Amino acid sequence: MTFLTEKCEFSTTNTEFIWKKNKLVIEDGYLITSGVINNIRVPLKSIETVVWCINPAKPTISPALKIIGKGIVLAEIQVGTDIINDIQDWILKKVG
Numbered sequence: 887m888t889f890l891t892e893k894c895e896f897s898t899t900n901t902e903f904i905w906k907k908n909k910l911v912i913e914d915g916y917l918i919t920s921g922v923i924n925n926i927r928v929p930l931k932s933i934e935t936v937v938w939c940i941n942p943a944k945p946t947i948s949p950a951l952k953i954i955g956k957g958i959v960l961a962e963i964q965v966g967t968d969i970i971n972d973i974q975d976w977i978l979k980k981v982g
Contacts, residue, residue, distance in 0.1 A: 898976060903972075903973060903977075905969055906922070907921045907922050908920070908921030909921050910963075910973065910976070910977070912980055916928060916930060917933065917977065923963055923964055923965065924962070924963060924964055926953075926961040926963065928960050928961050930981055932955040933954070933955050933981045934954055935978070936951055936952070936953055936954065937954065937974075938951045938970050938971075939952065949964070950962045950963065950964050951965060951977070
């Protein structure tokens with residue numbers, strides 16, 4: 887499927903979420919990111935929830951998805967505000 891959001895076009899499959907030059911992939915039980923965003927590799931079974939936040943105290947206001955498991959932040963993914971909700975929903979569906 888391909889969707890057009892306010893500013894960012896993305897496509898999804900059962901195991902991939904792709905936008906611009908970035909990709910989230912579910913492979914061998916892991917959530918893996920690649921592209922311009924920071925790279926992570928987190929076991930799906932460890933993910934309890936995904937939240938997002940914007941820290942206005944930083945010099946550049948950059949939203950981040952925080953992947954949380956057992957009460958700690960396992961990883962952060964820097965993404966734009968135009969697509970952050972779509973990515974959060976996709977990850978939560980995969981771990982839910």
